[in-house]
Amino acid sequence: MNLHVLPAGPIQTNAYLLTAPERGEAVLIDAPGSVWPDVEPILAAEKCRLTELWLTHGHWDHMQGGDEVVRASGARTTGHAADQAMFESPQMMERFMGQRLGLQPVKIERWVKPGDTLAALGREFEVRHVPGHCPGNVAFYCARAGAVFVGDALFAGSIGRTDLPGGSFEQLEQSIRAQLYTLPDATAVYPGHGPATTIGEEKENNPYVSG
Numbered sequence: 001m002n003l004h005v006l007p008a009g010p011i012q013t014n015a016y017l018l019t020a021p022e023r024g025e026a027v028l029i030d031a032p033g034s035v036w037p038d039v040e041p042i043l044a045a046e047k048c049r050l051t052e053l054w055l056t057h058g059h060w061d062h063m064q065g066g067d068e069v070v071r072a073s074g075a076r077t078t079g080h081a082a083d084q085a086m087f088e089s090p091q092m093m094e095r096f097m098g099q100r101l102g103l104q105p106v107k108i109e110r111w112v113k114p115g116d117t118l119a120a121l122g123r124e125f126e127v128r129h130v131p132g133h134c135p136g137n138v139a140f141y142c143a144r145a146g147a148v149f150v151g152d153a154l155f156a157g158s159i160g161r162t163d164l165p166g167g168s169f170e171q172l173e174q175s176i177r178a179q180l181y182t183l184p185d186a187t188a189v190y191p192g193h194g195p196a197t198t199i200g201e202e203k204e205n206n207p208y209v210s211g
Contacts (some may be wrong), residue, residue: 001018001019001020001121001122001123001145002018002019002020002021002046003016003017003018003147003190004016004017004018004019004042005190005196006035006038006039007032008032008033008034008035008038008065009032009033009034009035009061009064009065010033010061011061011193012032012193013030013032013061013062013192013193014030014032014190014191014192014193014194015028015029015030015031015032015035015038015039015065016028016029016030016149016190017029017039017042018120018121019042019043019046019048019121020048020121020122021046021047021048023048023121023122024047024048024049025048025049025051025120025121026042026043026046026048026049026050026051026052026121027050027051027052027053027054027120027121028050028052028053028054028069028075029054029055029056029140029149029190030054030055030056030062030063030151030192031053031055031062031063031064031065031066031068031069031106032061032062032064032065033061033064033065034065035065035069036065036068036069036072039069040072049073050069050073050074050075051075051076051120052075052076052078052118052120053066053069053070053073053075053076053077053078054078054079054118054140054149055077055078055079055087055106055108056137056138056139056140056149056150056151056152056192057079057080057083057086057133057134057136057137057138057151057152058079058083058084058085058086058087058090058134058136059086059093059134059152059164060086060090060093060103061192062151062152062192063086063087063090063103063106064103066104066106067104067105067106070106070107076109076110077106077107077108077109077110078108078109078110078111078112078118079106079108079110079111079112079136079138080111080112080113080129080135080136080137080138081108081111081113081136082131082134082135082136083134083135083136083137084108084111084136086134086136087105087106087107087108088105088106088107088108089105090103090104090105090106091103112127112138113127113129114127114128114129115127118140123142123144123145124142124143124144125140125141125142126140126141126142126143127139127140127141128140128141128148128179128180129175129179130150130151130153130154130172130175130176130179130180131168131171131172131175132153132160132162132167132168132169132170132171132172132173132174132175132176133151133152133153133159133160133161133162133164133167133172134152134160134164134165134166134167135166137151137152137153137160137175138151139151139153139179139180141183141187146184146186146187146188147187147188147189147190148180148183148187148188148189148190148199149190150180150189150190150191150192151191151192152191152192152193153172153175153176153180153191154176154180154189154191154197154202154206154209155191155192155193155194155197156189156191156194156195156196156197156201156202157197157202157205157206157207158194158206158207158208159172159176159206159208159209160172160192172209173208173209176209177209177211180199180202181199181202181203181209181211183199184199185198185199185200185203186198186199186200187199189202
């Protein structure tokens with residue numbers, strides 16, 4: 001499995017393109033604005049078809065490019081139902097952002113719940129619900145790859161903001177401790193913004209939520 005980190009959109013949100021050239025398959029985790037022009041040439045070079053779009057949560061910067069990705073690829077969409085309103089009526093985010101973002105709805109075809117397992121690229125990914133940044137933030141954990149894709153729950157040396165509608169620091173702290181810090185310390189953490197880190201590094205040094 002190959003991992004391509006593709007920051008895109010107005011605030012450089014990380015999209016993660018996972019490819020398995022031997023299978024001709026690819027999965028995209030999150031779809032910031034204008035990410036498709038970065039994704040398409042990689043798919044062509046590795047002779048892969050994008051079969052899945054997994055959205056960690058419904059905030060605008062993670063789904064702004066979702067409509068374009070789906071129209072271009074036909075990928076099946078996955079998300080958590082707690083963020084259904086943001087996925088399907090993204091104009092609501094313009095109200096609390098105070099600006100017009102030109103967002104298009106993303107129709108979710110598969111709603112996931114905690115403990116679900118997604119099979120893709122010859123691997124299994126466990127769904128972990130990590131609310132607190134927003135109600136529907138989920139993480140996708142692949143034990144075989146030693147990696148977890150966490151959306152905006154946890155960053156290198158920081159955590160997701162909790163001052164937006166549906167946010168709660170207490171809930172996020174509890175989620176991180178129960179759903180992320182219980183993973184092996186060597187697990188690579190791939191956040192929605194900024195560089196990768198590890199579970200062990202954050203448990204020891206994160207100033208907001210320690211282990």
